[in-house]
Amino acid sequence: MVRSCHCSTLIKLAILDRRRQVEVCPDRRSAGAGFDRVLLMIPGLIFAGFIAGLAQFFFYCHTALISARDVEVSAAVLGLASLENERPRAEDFGRLLQLVGLCPDFRIHRMEIRAVQDYYNVLRGLNAVTRRFAPSVSDWTERERADCSHFAAVILERRITYSRAIAAQRVSD
Numbered sequence: 001m002v003r004s005c006h007c008s009t010l011i012k013l014a015i016l017d018r019r020r021q022v023e024v025c026p027d028r029r030s031a032g033a034g035f036d037r038v039l040l041m042i043p044g045l046i047f048a049g050f051i052a053g054l055a056q057f058f059f060y061c062h063t064a065l066i067s068a069r070d071v072e073v074s075a076a077v078l079g080l081a082s083l084e085n086e087r088p089r090a091e092d093f094g095r096l097l098q099l100v101g102l103c104p105d106f107r108i109h110r111m112e113i114r115a116v117q118d119y120y121n122v123l124r125g126l127n128a129v130t131r132r133f134a135p136s137v138s139d140w141t142e143r144e145r146a147d148c149s150h151f152a153a154v155i156l157e158r159r160i161t162y163s164r165a166i167a168a169q170r171v172s173d
Contacts, residue, residue: 061119068154090145096152103159120148
């Protein structure tokens with residue numbers, strides 16, 4: 001027994017010997033050409049959405065780093081982090097992030113910290129890959145990683161300042 005369907009559905013089912021077989025409609029060329037193009041566009045749209053999301057992530061992180069770039073970190077915070085330079089190096093990011101984690105979390109800057117931490121990890125991987133064959137890219141990733149460390153130092157200072165303000169307010173109340 002064969003069931004027929006309209007060619008607009010593009011598929012007709014034939015039931016033979018208790019097995020289901022799918023046969024393509026014979027005049028598919030005229031009816032399905034547009035459908036094929038739509039099917040080919042879906043992966044392209046997914047890829048374009050991925051690229052747009054990745055670009056937004058990089059721009060968000062870069063903007064967070066730029067906003068912290070002009071902020072001076074106090075000598076007390078640099079001393080607390082045991083940093084010899086007045087500007088943190090790329091390798092200081094982990095230590096600074098641990099100190100930020102020790103401060104009370106008032107849900108301030110939590111999303112920014114996580115995004116910059118992911119950005120730092122991507123840059124670290126990119127630096128490892130490009131170190132030998134693209135020194136200019138490696139230098140750029142090193143500068144960006146140093147900016148990530150500076151961002152962590154700025155967040156550390158903000159959390160310490162906020163914690164002190166909360167403590168002072170509780171003492172005065």
